[in-house]
Amino acid sequence: MADAVVSYVVNRVGNFLLDEAVFLSEVKDQVEWVKDELLAMECFLKDADAKSKGDERVKNWVRNVREIACRAEDLIESFVLDAQRRGRRSEGFVQTALSCVCVPSDSIVLHQFGKEIEAIKTKIRDVNERRITYGIQNLGEEATRKIDDTVWERRRVVLHASDADLVGMDEEKNRILEHLLDESRKKRSVVSIVGMGGLGKTTLAKRIFNQVRANFSPSLLIVVSREYSVEDLLRDLLRQVTGLGGEEQEKMPRDKREERLYQDLMDKKYLIMLDDVWDTDVWRILGPHLPDAKNGSRVVITTRSIDVARAADSTTPPHELRFLTEEESWELLSKKAFPNQEDIDAVCSEQLREVGKQIARKCGGLPLALVVIGGLLSTKDPSLKEWRRLAETIVWKDIKDGRLCLDILALSYADLPHHLKCCFLYFSSFPEDFEIYIEKLTRLWIAEGLVERRAGETLEESAEGYLNELVRRCMVTVVQHGNNSWQDCRIHDLLRDFSIAEAKEVGFLVCRRIPEDQEASRPDSTVRRLSLHAGVAEDYVSLVKYTPRVRTLMWFNARRRRVVNFTIPELKLLRVIDLEGAPLAVLPKQVGDLVHLRYLGLRWTKIRGLPSSVGNLPHLQCLDVQWTRIERMPRSVWKLEALRHVDVPEEVDLEMVEPGLKNLQVLKVVRAGSWIESCLGTITSLRELELTGLKVDHHDALSSSLPMLSHLKKLRLEGASIPACLWKPSSFASLEVLSLKGQLTKPQQPGSGGVQWPLNLTQLSLSGTKLDQGSISALQSLPELAVLTLYSGSYTGNEMICSRGGFPQLQFLALAALELESLVVEAGAMSRLRSLKIYGCKKLVMLPEGLQYMTALKHLALHFMPPDFCSRVREDGEDWPKIRHIPSIYIPDP
Numbered sequence: 043m044a045d046a047v048v049s050y051v052v053n054r055v056g057n058f059l060l061d062e063a064v065f066l067s068e069v070k071d072q073v074e075w076v077k078d079e080l081l082a083m084e085c086f087l088k089d090a091d092a093k094s095k096g097d098e099r100v101k102n103w104v105r106n107v108r109e110i111a112c113r114a115e116d117l118i119e120s121f122v123l124d125a126q127r128r129g130r131r132s133e134g135f136v137q138t139a140l141s142c143v144c145v146p147s148d149s150i151v152l153h154q155f156g157k158e159i160e161a162i163k164t165k166i167r168d169v170n171e172r173r174i175t176y177g178i179q180n181l182g183e184e185a186t187r188k189i190d191d192t193v194w195e196r197r198r199v200v201l202h203a204s205d206a207d208l209v210g211m212d213e214e215k216n217r218i219l220e221h222l223l224d225e226s227r228k229k230r231s232v233v234s235i236v237g238m239g240g241l242g243k244t245t246l247a248k249r250i251f252n253q254v255r256a257n258f259s260p261s262l263l264i265v266v267s268r269e270y271s272v273e274d275l276l277r278d279l280l281r282q283v284t285g286l287g288g289e290e291q292e293k294m295p296r297d298k299r300e301e302r303l304y305q306d307l308m309d310k311k312y313l314i315m316l317d318d319v320w321d322t323d324v325w326r327i328l329g330p331h332l333p334d335a336k337n338g339s340r341v342v343i344t345t346r347s348i349d350v351a352r353a354a355d356s357t358t359p360p361h362e363l364r365f366l367t368e369e370e371s372w373e374l375l376s377k378k379a380f381p382n383q384e385d386i387d388a389v390c391s392e393q394l395r396e397v398g399k400q401i402a403r404k405c406g407g408l409p410l411a412l413v414v415i416g417g418l419l420s421t422k423d424p425s426l427k428e429w430r431r432l433a434e435t436i437v438w439k440d441i442k443d444g445r446l447c448l449d450i451l452a453l454s455y456a457d458l459p460h461h462l463k464c465c466f467l468y469f470s471s472f473p474e475d476f477e478i479y480i481e482k483l484t485r486l487w488i489a490e491g492l493v494e495r496r497a498g499e500t501l502e503e504s505a506e507g508y509l510n511e512l513v514r515r516c517m518v519t520v521v522q523h524g525n526n527s528w529q530d531c532r533i534h535d536l537l538r539d540f541s542i543a544e545a546k547e548v549g550f551l552v553c554r555r556i557p558e559d560q561e562a563s564r565p566d567s568t569v570r571r572l573s574l575h576a577g578v579a580e581d582y583v584s585l586v587k588y589t590p591r592v593r594t595l596m597w598f599n600a601r602r603r604r605v606v607n608f609t610i611p612e613l614k615l616l617r618v619i620d621l622e623g624a625p626l627a628v629l630p631k632q633v634g635d636l637v638h639l640r641y642l643g644l645r646w647t648k649i650r651g652l653p654s655s656v657g658n659l660p661h662l663q664c665l666d667v668q669w670t671r672i673e674r675m676p677r678s679v680w681k682l683e684a685l686r687h688v689d690v691p692e693e694v695d696l697e698m699v700e701p702g703l704k705n706l707q708v709l710k711v712v713r714a715g716s717w718i719e720s721c722l723g724t725i726t727s728l729r730e731l732e733l734t735g736l737k738v739d740h741h742d743a744l745s746s747s748l749p750m751l752s753h754l755k756k757l758r759l760e761g762a763s764i765p766a767c768l769w770k771p772s773s774f775a776s777l778e779v780l781s782l783k784g785q786l787t788k789p790q791q792p793g794s795g796g797v798q799w800p801l802n803l804t805q806l807s808l809s810g811t812k813l814d815q816g817s818i819s820a821l822q823s824l825p826e827l828a829v830l831t832l833y834s835g836s837y838t839g840n841e842m843i844c845s846r847g848g849f850p851q852l853q854f855l856a857l858a859a860l861e862l863e864s865l866v867v868e869a870g871a872m873s874r875l876r877s878l879k880i881y882g883c884k885k886l887v888m889l890p891e892g893l894q895y896m897t898a899l900k901h902l903a904l905h906f907m908p909p910d911f912c913s914r915v916r917e918d919g920e921d922w923p924k925i926r927h928i929p930s931i932y933i934p935d936p
Contacts, residue, residue, distance in 0.1 A: 045087035046463035047548045051111040052080045054491060058118050068152060069121065072159045076114050079166045083107050085180045086173055093178065100176050106169050108549050110162060112570060116591055117158050119615055123637060124151055209377070209409070210370035211246050214361055218246075221358075222254050222313070222340050230334035232325075232341045234351030237363035238516040238534065239450045240410025243344040244317055246363070251315045251342065258313035258340070268320045268457055272327050279303055279314075279328070300331045308333045315342040320457055322353040329354065346454055348514040365407030365534075368399065374409060375402045378416025379424070389424065397429045404436050406535045410450065414443045438539055448540045454517055455544065464492050465508050466517060467550045469533050470541035471573035473598050477521050477530040481708075482643075484509060485664045485687055489618050489640035490594065501686075502707055502729070551594070567591060571618075575599055586613065593638075594618040600625055608633075622646055622666075634658035645669050645689070654678050663687065668711065692734050701725075714761065719743035723750035730754075736761025736784060749773040756780075763787055764811070774800040778826075781807040783833075802826055809833035815843065822848030822871075834859035840885070844892070846870040857883055867892030874898050882906040888914055894924045903932040912936065 055077045087104065094101040208215070214235075221233055235243045248263075255261035262282045264275060277291055280303050291299060314332065316324065325343075332341065343354055351360035366374065375398060376386050383389055390398070401419075405411035415432075418441055422428045438444035458466060465487055472478055484505035487493050493505045509531070512518040517537060521530040533541070545551040551571035571594035572586075586595070593615055600623060608626055616636050620643035627648045633639075634655025642656070643666045650671045656662070657678020665679065668689040675690065680700040687708040690696075696717045701724040709725070710732030718733075718740055728751050736744070736759055745765055748754070754774065758781040765787050777800040786797065797817045799806075804826050813836060821827065822844065828851050841864040849855075849872045857865075858881040867890040875896055880886070882905065893899065902925055904915065912933055914921040925931060 045084055045091065046460060046467075047550050048080065048084055048087060048108055048111045049460060050464050050492065051115050052077060052084065054115055055080070055118060057491070058122065069155055069159070072156070073118060076159065076162060076166070079163075079170075080107075080111050080114065083166075083169070083173075086178050089179045090173075090176075093176070097176075099172075100178065103169060103172055103176060103178070105549070106165070109568065110165050110169065112549070112568065112591075114162055116615065117155070117162070119638060121151070121155055123614060208242075208245060208249055209374040210366045211242065211363070214363065215246060215250060218250055218342075218361060219254065222250070222342075223257060225338065228336045228338055230332070230336075230339040230341070231358050232343060232351075232355035233358060234343045234345060234354060234360040235363065236345055236348055236351050236360045236516065238408075238537070239346060239454055240408045240447065240536070241363045241365070241516075242409040243363060245409070247315055247317060247342055247344045251313070255313060258311055260310060261313040261315075263315045263317065265317045266319045266324055268318070268453055270320075270324070275324070275328065276300065276303065276331075279331075283307060283312075304331045304333055307331075307339075308335055310335075310339070311337045312339045313342070314340075315344075317344050319343050319345045319350050320347065322347075322350055325350070325354040346516045348516070366409060366412070367407065368403060371402040371405060371407055371412055372399050374412045375405070375416045375419070378413055379419035381420055393426055394424060394429060397426060397433055400433045401429065401436070404433070404535070408534060408536060411438075411447055411536055414441065414447055417443065438536065439543065447536060448543070451537055451540050452544075454515060455540065458515070458517075461492075461494060462508060462511060464490075464550065466512060467541055467545045467548075468492070469518075469538060470545040470551055470553055471571065471594075471596050472538075473575050474535060474538060475532070476598070477532050480506075480509065480520075480529060480531050482666075483531065486618060486620070486641060488686070489663055491617075500707065500729070570594070572596070573598070589613075591615065594620075596620045597622075597624050599623070617641070619643065629653060629656075631655045637661070640664065640684075642666070652676055652679065657681055660684060665689070667691065710758070714740045714744075716743075718747055723747035726750060726752070728754055730756040732758040732760075734760045736764055738763045738787075741765040741787070752776060758782075760784055775802065778802055779805040782811050783809040784811070786811045786813070799824055805829040807831040807833070808836035810835040812836070812838050815839050815841075818842060819845070819848075824849075826851055828852060829854045831856040832858065832860060836860070837862075840864065841866065844868060844871040844890075848872065850874070853877065855879070856881070859883065860886075862886050865890045867896075869895050872896060877901040877903075879903040879905070880907065884908055886911060889921045889924055891924060894927070897927070899928050901930040901932075902928050905932075905934065909936065 055073065058073070087107065090100050090104050090107075094104055218233055218235070221227070221231070235247050237243050251261070251263060260283055262279065264278055264282075266275065273296070276296070276299055277288065280286055280291060280299055281288075283303060283306050286302075294302070312332075316328075319325070332339075341354070343351065345351060348360060348362075372395075376390065376395075379398070380386050380389055398419075401415060402412060405415060415436070419429065419432070422432075438448055455463065455466060468483070468487065468490070469478070484493075484502060487505050487508065488501045493501055493508060495501050496504045496507065499507070509518065513520055513531075518531050518533055521532060542553050545553070549568070549570065551573060552569045553573045553575070555575040567588060567590060569589045569592055572589050572592045573594075573596045576599045586592075590613065592613060595613065595616060595618065597620070600621075608621070608628075608630060614636070615638055617638050618641040619636075619639065620641065622643050623646040625648065626644065627650070629644070629649055629652060631653040632655070633642075633653060634657070636659065638661060639659050640661050641664045642659075642662060643664070645666050646669045648671060649667070650673075652667070652672065652675065654676040655678075656665075657676055659682065661684050662682050663684055664687040665685065666687070666689040668691060670691060672691055673693050673695070675694055675696070675698065677698045677700075679685075680698060680703065683703070683705060685703055685706050688706065689708070689710055690712060692711050692713055694713065695715065696712050697715055699717050699721050701721040703725050704727055706725050706728055708730040709728060710730065711734055712732065713735045714733050714737070715735075719742075722743070723746065731751070731754060733744075740761075741763070748757075753776055755776055756779040757777060760783040762784055764782055764784045780800065780803055797813070797820060799820055801824065803824055806821070806827060806829070808831070810833075818837065818839075821830070827849065830849070830852060837860055840861060842860075842862055843866045846868040847870055848868075852872050852875055854877045855872070855875060856879040858879075860883050862883050863885045865886060869892055871892060873896070876898055878893075878899060878901070880903070884907075886907070888911070893902075904912065913919055913936075915925065915931075915933055916922065
């Protein structure tokens with residue numbers, strides 16, 4: 043799987059040829075030759091990767107190709123760095139007359155470059171000769187890596203479960219059974235069971251299939267898998283439906299076989315289970331030959347991809363399996379650890395149970411992992427010593443069948459398209475159980491050059507698309523917060539273990555927990571990305587000095603025993619620095635020498651200021667100094683044309699900001715000032731803006747500047763006064779997310795009416811705005827509004843009415859500390875609402891009658907409500923009939 047890493051480096055070399063064309067002109071031919079040779083080698087890496095299992099020679103060949111590619115990148119980037127230090131400028135750095143002049147390079151530098159490039163050429167010729175010797179073939183661009191057949195076979199053995207092993211899936215099983223057996227559903231429908239590898243999709247589907255198959259004729263089970271043949275699938279289907287053998291089918295052309303399949307199923311009420319479907323082509327090919335005779339036929343699909351489920355049937359929501367709870371995890375683990383015991387309490391002491399629960403927690407609610415670990419425990423004496431040792435030393439690759447767990451998860455990684463593999467491996471840099479801020483993750487991907495801008499999109503939108511695809515493939519989980527907007531994400535611990543091992547194997551990233559790992563596994567000098575976890579200043583300094591070629595330096599959960607001096611001279615080629623929360627007080631002026639730096643993250647550090655040399659970073663895209671002690675920014679920062687994201691403390695005075703930052707996408711959290719009038723309207727690429735400290739004095743400047751930002755998607759305004767005249771739908775066609783904290787002023791124009799909200803809003807958060815019922819009524823007509831949060835002071839009325847047909851797309855509603863006495867929800871209002879949360883509305887007497895008609899509502903949470911109100915909504919209370927249909931209800935104990 044090293045092809046993704048080499049491809050990344052090849053693209054980087056190609057980008058250098060484009061971006062630094064003027065100043066690389068004297069060595070262009072040599073660089074082109076190396077790039078072309080590396081590009082040719084990419085075609086052979088897929089075959090080499092498949093052959094590397096058990097063959098150290100091929101594995102070494104792959105490693106050599108990767109090292110050559112990285113060395114070429116180092117050489118070219120060092121050449122650029124040297125020229126920068128000699129005062130040369132290329133186009134895109136400084137638009138001066140000098141940028142068009144090709145100044146001859148120093149002969150010594152050229153001579154040294156020539157020697158090193160010849161050394162690389164020699165290595166390339168050598169690895170090409172050995173490729174032929176090892177029989178490594180060109181598999182072509184569209185070929186896929188052949189998965190070891192034993193993975194599939196062992197997968198079926200390990201995942202075989204008895205009736206007692208189906209833990210935590212009763213609710214989902216019953217919902218699917220109800221759908222399959224619903225006689226009123228005459229139209230053929232496709233029921234999809236979706237989840238990451240190891241969640242138990244096949245186990246659940248087979249249980250359901252066996253339970254209902256008697257109600258259908260025929261009932262067929264087809265295992266598709268990642269490596270499938272369309273001809274084989276059609277042949278298997280036709281054989282099970284008609285009984286035609288292989289020889290008879292071979293005499294029929296494919297179109298005749300397809301026609302025969304369709305005709306034979308036409309008058310039958312059939313059930314077909316397609317297990318382990320990986321791509322949408324399977325349904326696109328098979329679907330047309332599975333007729334819909336409106337007789338209640340059903341198809342069940344198991345898949346790791348939401349896209350597959352939607353392609354098969356867009357009208358039936360997929361069933362997304364969840365991870366098991368801690369109690370469910372222990373139940374499954376104990377059943378596998380004590381397979382023949384009806385009374386587990388009789389053989390499992392309380393102390394052993396507590397250790398067992400620790401082991402179960404390490405499986406992260408993944409049934410596959412619990413089955414494997416439970417099977418391992420069943421082979422050992424049930425002693426505290428044995429179980430504690432396992433709890434402290436679980437290493438999946440060293441456990442029998444534990445390697446299989448990783449291999450099964452690796453199938454999802456192997457199936458990723460080329461551009462997503464490095465993005466997924468980037469998760470290996472984050473600590474265990476770490477919730478990753480999505481905006482930060484996508485910024486890092488962009489800074490690393492992992493995101494290719496798609497037509498009609500910004501880099502940020504393309505990066506969000508990458509993340510969406512990983513989510514749809516069930517490899518990344520979105521962590522929902524209060525207003526249910528996407529803020530954080532994470533991956534399962536086993537996927538993280540796999541990503542760490544794979545990232546190290548292919549030379550993408552090295553993750554170190556210091557000081558524990560420091561002596562045992564000191565990183566070598568070829569490390570490209572280094573992620574440090576925990577540790578103190580001394581650990582950081584001692585590790586960094588061994589990695590002079592590092593491009594990315596990240597440090598998480600640093601302990602603050604003493605302030606660290608950030609080491610710059612040894613790290614000349616850095617592209618990403620993320621020291622969030624590190625004990626850093628001073629950023630040395632030498633940071634300005636890091637001309638390749640794209641990302642500088644210093645959030646939650648102790649620094650009080652930035653050196654003016656930061657203005658010498660021509661490629662800097664992201665500057666994050668939020669929650670630091672900085673109060674002023676160097677004027678030179680605002681001259682950096684490559685800046686895309688700037689996060690600063692609220693105390694920073696932006697009066698020195700320069701107009702015309704044409705690439706700036708995000709500016710937050712910034713204090714309002716006179717710069718709004720002179721600069722804000724010129725930052726025309728801005729897509730996200732957070733302004734604080736707004737006053738009446740800023741209204742005119744804001745009203746004239748904001749309509750100039752035609753690409754603005756997210757806006758947060760906070761202050762004593764916010765002008766209502768801004769919310770003209772025609773001026774904010776692109777605005778999707780809006781947050782207001784402060785009183786909205788009344789429009790000055792006679793007859794202007796109430797607030798007019800931007801028509802494309804999907805999320806709205808209000809606090810202290812003092813709206814009336816008229817303004818709320820205007821909100822109800824917004825066609826795309828999905829998330830609405832009303833905080834204290836946002837609404838002044840004592841009654842709120844949600845009219846029939848109002849809030850047609852609203853899915854999440856939160857009401858917090860309002861003076862409401864009555865909430866009215868008419869039948870047909872908020873028909874798609876899934877989550878309702880009410881916090882501290884002390885005057886609210888009861889829940890609205892209309893809740894009983896809201897069938898889409900899945901979650902109701904009540905916090906800090908009066909005792910009388912809570913009594914009404916508990917079972918047997920007066921309001922209980924209104925909400926009894928809601929699956930998840932949270933009411934605090936009295």
